[in-house]
Amino acid sequence: MTTTLEVVVEASATEAASLAWTGERVLFSRPSDNELWQFDPKSGTVSLFRRFTGGVTGVTADSSGRVYGCQTLSRRIVTYENDGSTSVLATHLDGRLHNFPRYATVDRGGRVWFADPRLGLRPPGPVVFPALERSSVLRLVRGDDGAWTLTRMTFDTHQPTVVAVANDDSALYVVDDGADGRQELRAYPIVQGVLDAASVLATFDRVDDRAPVTGMAVGPRGQVLVAGRGGVFAVNGDGHLELLAELREGATDVAFGEPGNAAFYVTSGDGALLRGEAAV
Amino acid sequence: MADHSHPPDGGSESLLDGAVIPTDMEQPALSRIVTESSRIERIAGDLLFGEGPVWHSAQSTLYWVDIFDDTIWKWSALTGRSVVMRPSGRANGMTFDNQHRRVVAGWSSRNIWRVEHDGSVSILADEVDGCKLNSPNDIVVKSDGSIWWTDPSGALFIPGMAGADVQRYRDDHPVYRWSPDGGDTAVVISELPYPNGLAFSPDESILYVADTWAKAVIAYDCDKDGNLTPHGQSFYQLIGTEEGVADGMKVDVEGNVYVTGPAGIHVISPDGNLLGRLLFGHEHCTNMAWGDDDWRSLYVTTLSGLYRVRLGIPGVPVGPEVRA
Numbered sequence: 001m002t003t004t005l006e007v008v009v010e011a012s013a014t015e016a017a018s019l020a021w022t023g024e025r026v027l028f029s030r031p032s033d034n035e036l037w038q039f040d041p042k043s044g045t046v047s048l049f050r051r052f053t054g055g056v057t058g059v060t061a062d063s064s065g066r067v068y069g070c071q072t073l074s075r076r077i078v079t080y081e082n083d084g085s086t087s088v089l090a091t092h093l094d095g096r097l098h099n100f101p102r103y104a105t106v107d108r109g110g111r112v113w114f115a116d117p118r119l120g121l122r123p124p125g126p127v128v129f130p131a132l133e134r135s136s137v138l139r140l141v142r143g144d145d146g147a148w149t150l151t152r153m154t155f156d157t158h159q160p161t162v163v164a165v166a167n168d169d170s171a172l173y174v175v176d177d178g179a180d181g182r183q184e185l186r187a188y189p190i191v192q193g194v195l196d197a198a199s200v201l202a203t204f205d206r207v208d209d210r211a212p213v214t215g216m217a218v219g220p221r222g223q224v225l226v227a228g229r230g231g232v233f234a235v236n237g238d239g240h241l242e243l244l245a246e247l248r249e250g251a252t253d254v255a256f257g258e259p260g261n262a263a264f265y266v267t268s269g270d271g272a273l274l275r276g277e278a279a280v
Numbered sequence: 281m282a283d284h285s286h287p288p289d290g291g292s293e294s295l296l297d298g299a300v301i302p303t304d305m306e307q308p309a310l311s312r313i314v315t316e317s318s319r320i321e322r323i324a325g326d327l328l329f330g331e332g333p334v335w336h337s338a339q340s341t342l343y344w345v346d347i348f349d350d351t352i353w354k355w356s357a358l359t360g361r362s363v364v365m366r367p368s369g370r371a372n373g374m375t376f377d378n379q380h381r382r383v384v385a386g387w388s389s390r391n392i393w394r395v396e397h398d399g400s401v402s403i404l405a406d407e408v409d410g411c412k413l414n415s416p417n418d419i420v421v422k423s424d425g426s427i428w429w430t431d432p433s434g435a436l437f438i439p440g441m442a443g444a445d446v447q448r449y450r451d452d453h454p455v456y457r458w459s460p461d462g463g464d465t466a467v468v469i470s471e472l473p474y475p476n477g478l479a480f481s482p483d484e485s486i487l488y489v490a491d492t493w494a495k496a497v498i499a500y501d502c503d504k505d506g507n508l509t510p511h512g513q514s515f516y517q518l519i520g521t522e523e524g525v526a527d528g529m530k531v532d533v534e535g536n537v538y539v540t541g542p543a544g545i546h547v548i549s550p551d552g553n554l555l556g557r558l559l560f561g562h563e564h565c566t567n568m569a570w571g572d573d574d575w576r577s578l579y580v581t582t583l584s585g586l587y588r589v590r591l592g593i594p595g596v597p598v599g600p601e602v603r604a
Binding site for chain 2 (some may be wrong): 097
């Protein structure tokens with residue numbers, strides 16, 4: 001059964017790439033404009049959250065509402081302070097600068113997981129630091145001293161691009177772009193803080209060289225939703241996709257929000273933010 | 281701030297040590313600048329991002345930075361090379377004021393700082409009108425003691441540059457002037473896409489600004505009180521598709537302008553004509569400084585190295601000798 005989506009922020013000239021629920025508002029990124037915007041469902045107002053974002057793509061928030069962003073070309077995860085400043089989390093893995101973070105999520109313990117593909121991008125400035133040989137999911141953990149440490153979590157991924165953590169922190173879901181052009185949705189059990197062997201939940205074929213899946217969320221009952229070509233889909237246990245909301249221009253990301261996770265929000269390829277009732 | 285790719289292993293081909301610097305697009309006037317004595321000498325070859333060279337005449341010492349290595353270095357023919365400061369807040373452009381105090385563009389620290397004679401450090405500017413600086417890039421001191429610097433936002437987005445706060449607050453990429461009487465700082469240029477190197481003409485009647493994104497050198501008339509014309513004039517449009525961008529810039533005593541660009545260093549006559557290019561092979565030139573007792577040596581930083589080339593016309597001195 002499909003859900004009708006309500007447009008809460010109109011389409012823009014540029015793509016809305018990612019979104020996150022902060023506990024009070026829906027935050028969404030417009031990388032080409034170097035902007036983060038926020039929508040307040042109580043008042044129905046939309047306002048600018050941050051300018052000069054450095055092209056932040058993926059955004060996420062922890063349970064306290066702290067927002068994290070993926071500055072893909074700058075090769076780092078940042079967080080936004082209340083005084084308006086922007087701090088950088090740990091950027092080096094075993095002494096080397098990590099790759100091009102594209103999408104992030106935060107688990108219940110406040111650990112930041114992010115997809116760190118190589119992507120073949122050309123960063124600004126002199127390219128002194130080569131990309132890591134592996135494209136992995138990495139995890140940032142904040143120590144008691146406030147310092148972040150970075151750890152590689154996957155060793156079998158080709159180009160991970162989207163990540164989500166189960167509500168009880170029992171599994172990591174990863175969309176991995178394979179060498180054959182197909183995407184795999186994998187589930188890695190999280191056992192005592194490390195990942196066990198993955199199982200493949202679904203596969204997606206590329207069409208016109210566009211990634212079929214670009215965003216993901218885990219619903220209140222543990223269901224996995226993916227956003228991408230054609231709209232938003234629920235992934236059934238047998239790997240089949242059930243269309244939840246159709247979007248001809250494509251969905252770029254999906255996130256649950258509002259008290260009781262009563263709604264899910266979707267960003268679209270034409271820059272809009274949409275809302276659907278979470279009867280899923 | 282350099283803006284082109286560099287081999288990941290830092291292993292660009294070295295210039296031929298001891299050979300006369302090769303040139304192209306030569307005009308006859310270049311023969312007075314590049315002579316048979318214009319031989320290349322490599323001083324350092326293990327840098328990640330060389331920048332900020334400046335000559336201390338009383339010490340016969342060259343100071344420069346390695347931005348990515350977060351280090352300020354110095355070198356003299358007598359004592360060799362040693363570390364001056366590490367970490368440095370990713371210092372970038374450096375110069376000396378009229379009292380021979382080193383003045384530094386703090387690229388990631390987002391401030392302008394000065395090393396006093398007792399070794400202490402004074403912060404001269406870190407915000408203007410309540411707004412943090414972007415990331416000061418290159419710097420020059422005028423004969424009246426005023427300090428001028430460019431403030432693009434490169435350190436806020438280039439990988440590996442992160443300071444404590446990478447948020448950009450300003451809409452523009454200004455050029456600032458710090459006044460020696462009272463320390464007021466004011467925006468003097470706000471119209472450029474990405475101002476980088478800057479230099480005054482020998483009589484200080486023109487301020488040249490190299491703009492990386494515009495691939496050009498822009499000229500502003502400057503009166504004796506330091507007031508600029510509201511809008512700059514295009515002085516030189518960089519040519520070439522080789523490695524290198526509009527970055528560091530210096531001027532010789534006859535008013536020729538030297539700016540980094542594709543293939544190496546472009547030498548421009550005072551009327552804006554290209555006299556020729558000093559070719560640095562696959563090296564990506566980032567900045568330069570005049571030095572040695574007669575100011576006829578051009579010290580050139582590249583991403584990976586530091587070079588010296590003797591030239592026929594001396595450069596405008598830096599420090600107490602400036603326009604003495």
